[in-house]
Amino acid sequence: MQFGVFTVGDVTPDPTTGRTPSEAERIQAMVAIAEKAEEAGLDVFATGEHHNPPFVPSSPTTMLGYVAARTRRLILSTSTTLITTNDPVKIAEDFAMLQHLAGGRVDLMLGRGNQGPVYPWFGQDIRQGIPLAIENYHLLYRLWREDVVDWEGKFRTPLQGFTSTPRPLEGVPPFVWHGSIRSPEIAEQAAYYGDGFFHNHIFWPPEHTRRMVGLYRQRFEHYGHGRADQAIVGLGGQVFMRARSQDAIQEFRPYFDDAPVYGGGPSLEDFMRETPLTVGSPQQVIDRTLTFRDYVGDYQRQLFLIDHAGLPLKTVLEQLDILGEEVVPVLRSEFAARKPAHVPEAPTHASLARAQQQNTEGSTE
């Protein structure tokens, strides 16, 4: 099982000091978090993509390329790459280039984006969100698998004899996760292609996650990619930890109370009861995270949101230390002990390259 962090990339004032980091500080903080994730023994760093303040990560492959040069082992991903407003040709090119630079340590998560004004800024219409996701991904899928593509669609200018360069590393397209909180169409899409499905999971009751993942698994099997329990599932999670749970609660509360997504709504305690948010001791985070499996089944990737709501970088790096030293090693062995042998791990470049090699050998025999 893979563990990692995902970041929204928001510039949020620290409510305890009133200080707002500059864009430069926030961008450098995101890089520091990625490097620390590798150092702490985590597997994945994923960045959001946004095109409006107060968010900084408008150019994920630029950032991930830089992180790739400063890490050796970490898988670089996104949360999410906007399949609606980006040109699928540019996604194909950018991520293939990143694959080559990072030695294959790349996958990506596709999402639609929920900020209405962003769509017209990129010449699109949010009411076409699902059709855009479906048509654009179909083109992206082909660009990575067919050397020469003829294409005519509803949303993009046609292509005649187009070759997306560079070709994917070793002919192996990056693994794709489709992320959606509540659109069954996206679970259906992920299942149809046999791709991964990621549920953000946080800010919502587990029931939403259970239904979306359940649908994806059932349809994954329907489309003949394997058994339902062999589908590739990722989940988000949000945690804040201190050795003593009351210290964690006390330190996190002002961030919760002022956070753009939380402030003025249910109490921290209500939110912890109704959603996967876990603020407490490392053991409480372990116990809570293990329960996710009860409603989504054995899954392959767990990403934590830890740099949110204006938390200072120093605190975030401490959280990574706790994750790396006390939480993730236990979760690795506990999840491994529960996982049946026929449930696969998350695909990596190496495993996909091996599978492709075996397919080629099998078909030439």
Added chain:
Amino acid sequence: MTRILAVSAGLSTPSSTRLLADRLAAAARSELDGDAAVEAVELRDYAHDITDNLLTGFPGARMRQVLDRLDAADGLILVTPTFTASYSGLFKSFIDVVDPESMRDKPVLLGATGGTERHSLMLEYALRPLMAYLRAEVVPTAVFAAGGDWGSDAGLDQRIARAAGELAQAVQRRPAQAKADPFTEPVPFEQLFDEATTR
């Protein structure tokens, strides 16, 4: 058995809005020959849950129960006080967290209270259009009770009886249908693809 849910947005206790809701509910029950389970919801009890739902985008456990009862109801009685020339903010906030699909084709009886009968057309210019937008099946008679109606014989009883009769008929014509569940019957990908890519 027919299920009727009476939603009252009154704020005071005791509340004339609740009183009107109860009268309408009792009349509806008797029009259905007693073969109806009539439940009441007082929105005041859920004021914080409604606000939380607006802010978080999902209903908490308590709120979920109310929304499920609304979903399951064959008919609704919705009663609001008149505030500043319209339905109350609490009432609108509640409607804002209801899934519009839950209201579609649902038989609804509207009621409102106010200090004087000068406000009575609020039912027609504010509340009825809101329900039309949600494609609810609103019965023709909406009942307004002004302060004076509770004492004099101003025909409140007749209006209640007529409206309740209309609701009973609407409910019998159109029992609640289960909403389509996209998680148990997803649209197949081939169809999504055709819809997305057809010019």
